[in-house]
Amino acid sequence: MERTHDFMGLYQAWERLAPGPRAELRRVERPDDLLEVPAFYRLFSGRGTTEWEKGAYQRLIFCLPCIKHSGENISLGRALAKGRGVGEKRLFQVVRSSEPNDMIQLRRILRMAEPTVNWDLAARQLWYWNDRSKRDLLEDYFLNHSN
Known part of the structure; x- marks a missing residue:
């Protein structure tokens, strides 16, 4: 049985963070830099048990400060295709x-x-980040890109 993860719970926890801790997370340059930021542990605490899950949550929290949520069915590739520049x-x-670049x-x-x-x-795409999800991102971008 596959365990489901509360991705929206993570996003809501991010939204509840005070401006200072949010800024700390925005300033990190590399995923491993998160390990030195207290705000990371506030978001991560109790979420991952295996090393693989810990890495997946690290990816999510690394990208989270740069993404806004919408209830609409907008994928990452589509948003990037419609985004500026x-x-x-x-x-x-x-x-x-390759990882972490x-x-x-x-x-x-x-x-x-x-x-x-x-x-x-x-x-979900960042959680299962691998060569296939990278290709999916690229394909989604091209399917939604208008020149």
């Missing part, structure tokens, strides 16, 4: 990079684009 070259950098590149794009997405959809 997100070129395909930047997304190809994400796809071609793929996340660092993705977060730079998210910072620039400030996408409004359905957090549950985006979180």
